[in-house]
Amino acid sequence: MKLKLFHSTVLLFSLFSAAASAQDDAVAVDRGQKTFMRVGCYECHGTDGKGNEAGTALTPDTLPPEAIANFIRFSPGRMPVYPEEVLSDAEIEDIVAFLESVPPSPDADDIDILKGLTPEGE
Amino acid sequence: MxxxxxxxxxxxxxxxxxxxxxxxxxxxALPTDSEAATGKKAASDSSSSQGLAAPSAEQMNMEASxxxxxxxxxxxxxxxxxxxxxxxxxxxxxxxxxxxxxxxxxxxxxxxxxxxxxxxxxxxxxxxxxxxxxxxxxxxxxxxxxxxxxxxxxxxxxxxxxxxxxxxxxxxxxxxxxxxxxxxxxxxxxxxxxxxxxxxxxxxxxxxxxxxxxxxxxxxxxxxxxxxxxxxxxxxxxxxxxxxxxxxxxxxxxxxxxxxxxGDGERPKIPRYTPSEPPQGARGAVRETAKLLVEAETPVIIVDRLARTPEGMRLLVELAELLNVPVIDIASRQNMPTNHYLNQTRQSGRLIPSADLILGLEVTDFWGQVNSVNRAEMTSEPRVKDGVKLITISVNDLYMKSNYQDFQRYAPVDISVSGDAEATLPALIEEVKEAMSRSRRRTLAEKEKIFRKMHADSFEESRQLAARGWDSSPVSTARMSMEIYEQIKDEDWALVSVGASERFISSWPHRLWNFDEHYRYLGIGAGGGVGYGLPAAVGAALANKKLGRFSVNIQCDGDFMYANGALWTAAHHRIPLLTVMHNNRAYAQESMLVQGTANRRKRGVERASIGTLIQDPNIDYAKLAEGMGVWSAGPIENPDDLRPALIEAVKVVKSGYPALVDVVTQMR
CATH class of the missing domain: 3.40.50.970 (Thiamin diphosphate (ThDP)-binding fold, Pyr/PP domains)
Structure with missing residues (x-):
């Protein structure tokens, strides 16, 4: 009986922890999305980080926060430099959480008007 | 008075x-120059053949006058x-x-x-x-x-x-x-x-x-x-x-x-007009250029306003195929067909640094092609290798005025041929043929396979990238561009304007549409002056109406607000033109630049959007168009709503009227 009670308690705790963790993740995703918009990442990378000619795709295969921080603190190219005073490491972690939550795009071959395109224009 | x-x-x-x-x-009543040049007869009545019009009651009433x-x-x-x-x-x-x-x-x-x-x-x-x-x-x-x-x-x-x-x-x-x-x-x-x-x-x-x-x-x-x-x-x-x-x-x-x-008897005389032949490059310089082109191992041709006419495109293709030389088309005119394997524009970052000879044909900013600029750092450096031969053929040196600086930075070159490039190409082609041995021709022919693969790979990369964010809202510029193309590709279409830069829509049309004719693309507002896009499109569509072409304009919102009265002109004069709004609700280019400046100065970016966003209130372009007698749809935020709106808009345009579809888009 005691063992059953113990198992139930552990299960409840685990469920609670998972729910709390999921909630934390959702909060981080929401915060990350807001930061992504506020500091203007979306202007070059798109509102969901899918990228375009102005800014590279940030998702899928999002880089870890440290790699992103390293790049944007010392950007050598057209990308504006974001110092820590403008965008903190914690905010970058939130942005990564947001980018990892973005659902993947369809494949070109699954899109009717992209499927038949050829370089010869036929 | x-x-x-x-x-x-x-x-x-x-x-x-x-x-x-x-x-x-x-x-x-004789054929116009352009009709003669294109070999196409003017459409006598673009509205009668389609029979798909859905003009409003107001438009019907206007028919009386x-x-x-x-x-x-x-x-x-x-x-x-x-x-x-x-x-x-x-x-x-x-x-x-x-x-x-x-x-x-x-x-x-x-x-x-x-x-x-x-x-x-x-x-x-x-x-x-x-x-x-x-x-x-x-x-x-x-x-x-x-x-x-x-x-x-x-x-x-x-x-x-x-x-x-x-x-x-x-x-x-x-x-x-x-x-x-x-x-x-x-x-x-x-x-x-x-x-x-x-x-x-x-x-x-x-x-x-x-x-x-x-x-x-x-x-x-x-x-x-x-x-x-x-x-x-x-x-x-x-x-x-x-x-x-x-x-x-x-x-x-x-x-x-x-x-x-x-009064009688004193009518002045109208002098006869005889067009001047365009100036051609000196034969000796052209011969030397041909010799160097034939000898070069990794030559590249860069073109900007070479093709004044369709003949310019034909000649460029002939020259490029003779040498199997890749062409980078800056496309202030449509110089090189995008479906040609030697159009390697997307590969300029690889080809220019490895070139041993670069030939610029009517390139205004040649210096900018052979150097790279870091705008943030205010520095520049060559992007070509040591010893590269640089040759230009252009009328740039016949063009100068001193006050306004659009002549760009001075570019040192090895051979500078002063003459109209299109008019000079026949002589250059002749000299290349003369200079090329059979064995050299065979060697150069072997490059074809390589460039065909590069061209196909580049296209495939763009096709895959276009799928990214396909279902996003705001609508991706790739989705918008390809939904437009899907509706017009079987027409004799022309992209008559994209405003100040096609890069504002990530260059999707030139990456995936088939620009196989000179008239398919007309370049941009070259001075960067905002307020060019819509009226230029209307003027071009007026010409295309007679030529039986379907005109499409991808219209930036900021540019639209400078000169939106041009829509009324299109409605009043029954000018068929499909305008699709790239409505990113911003002066996006400037927004990015202000943001970059604020970041560089470590002052935060919260205020970078002041003066650059066109929001609060959002502008309803469909209502604006409707108020000027133009069929319209939008604002469209769900990408799945785009296709049915475009299908209707194309019907209206094919019946001889302008139409506008407002698409709320990603910034780029």
């Missing part, structure tokens, strides 16, 4: 004048006036005869008191045909329309405005035309004789030297003092404008001269 009674009275009667006009009009009907009605009225002896001949009538002799199709204008005589002569004496008065909402729009018209029709049009306030408005798009090497004729009303200036407004609308304001970016100008001088200056100006380097010219036309009565 005038002192015309003091002027010379000539003896040419109204009947003889009319006969002259009829003869001149008959001569204009279409410009075409008015044009047809005028000669009868004119004849009646002539029979009754009510009409005399005026200076402005003669000016219209001069314009008819040049086969001028259109005058883009809005009314002004300093050119009342010309206005009346166009619509009444000239029957509002050759030229036809196209009613504009702004002189800036008029200049952009003439710009777009030339690039589609390959034939100059005129604008007409006050020499003072009107020209002040028109000047920005005259500058765009200047930077774009577009010939147009600016006719500026002015009242030279102070004694003829009746009232304060006429004084305000007069100037000693009205062209002074735009002289830095017009090729030639005059203010003729007699009708004979007008005839010669108009023909001379036309000739100067259309000789490479092609540029706008301006004629200030005295209002008193417009009103001068012409």
């Amino acid at each position: 005038t002192s015309s009674s003091q002027k010379t009275k000539a003896s040419v009667g109204r009947r003889n004048f009319l006969k002259t006009a009829v003869v001149a009009g008959a001569s204009t 279409t410009p075409e009907q008015l044009a047809e009605a005028q000669p009868d009225q004119l004849a009646a006036n002539t029979e009754s002896g009510a009409a005399k001949s005026f200076g402005s009538d003669f000016m219209i005869d001069v314009m008819k002799s040049l086969d001028l199709d259109y005058v883009f204008s809005n009314p002004g008191s300093s050119f009342l005589g010309l206005h009346e002569s166009i619509t009444v004496y000239g029957g509002n045909s050759k030229p036809e008065f196209i009613t504009c909402m702004h002189e800036e729009s008029a200049a952009a329309m003439a710009n777009g018209y030339y690039k589609a029709a390959l034939k100059p049009a005129a604008i007409m405005c006050h020499g003072t306030v009107g020209l002040q408005h028109a000047s920005m798009n005259l500058y765009n035309a200047w930077c774009d090497r577009v010939p147009l004729i600016a006719i500026l009303g002015n009242t030279v004789d102070a004694a003829d200036r009746m009232g304060a407004t006429t004084w305000r609308h007069s100037a000693q030297d009205p062209v002074a304001m735009v002289r830095d970016f017009t090729k030639w100008d005059d203010q003729p003092a007699s009708l004979q001088a007008f005839a010669e200056s108009m023909v001379r100006g036309w000739k100067i404008a259309t000789t490479p380097p092609m540029e706008p010219i301006a004629l200030a036309v005295d209002s008193t001269l417009q009103e001068m009565e012409i």
